Amino acid sequence: MYAKVITASNGKAEIQLICTDSTGEAMHCGACSMGQKSVNKGETVLAENGIGAESGDMVEYAIKEHGELKAATLLFMLPLAVLIIVLGVAGMAGIGLWQSFLAGTAALAATFIGLQMRLKNKTYYYISGIK
Secondary structure (H helix, E strand, O other): OOEEEEEOOOOOEEEEEEEEOOOOOOOOOOOHHOOOOOOOOOOEEEEEEEOOOOOOEEEEEEOOHHHHHHHHHHHHHHHHHHHHHHHHHHHOOOOOOHHHHHHHHHHHHHHHHHHHHHHHHHHHOOEEEOO
């Protein structure tokens, strides 16, 4: 998979993903044509820049091992576990249904905000080579 480096600093790079459906190396995901949008405008993500790519370079990128699983666990399973725990504690405390719902919603919102602040510069992408 290929990308263009937009900015690079402090061992990280913002890269613009480029759709290459003609490559025989990997399966094509089809995300670029899903909404019938232009394939020239790619998604930008943050990636680790261990090889020192500079702005404007075409690079190959990859996802770290088990990156999808770790991201799904952090972004979906952790908030769900917090919500269930808060609802259980509120139920055992004898709090009413609406108050339990509001407490669970507040805890869910706090979890999402905390994750966003903590994982602001976290990435599961890395630059594997310069093209």
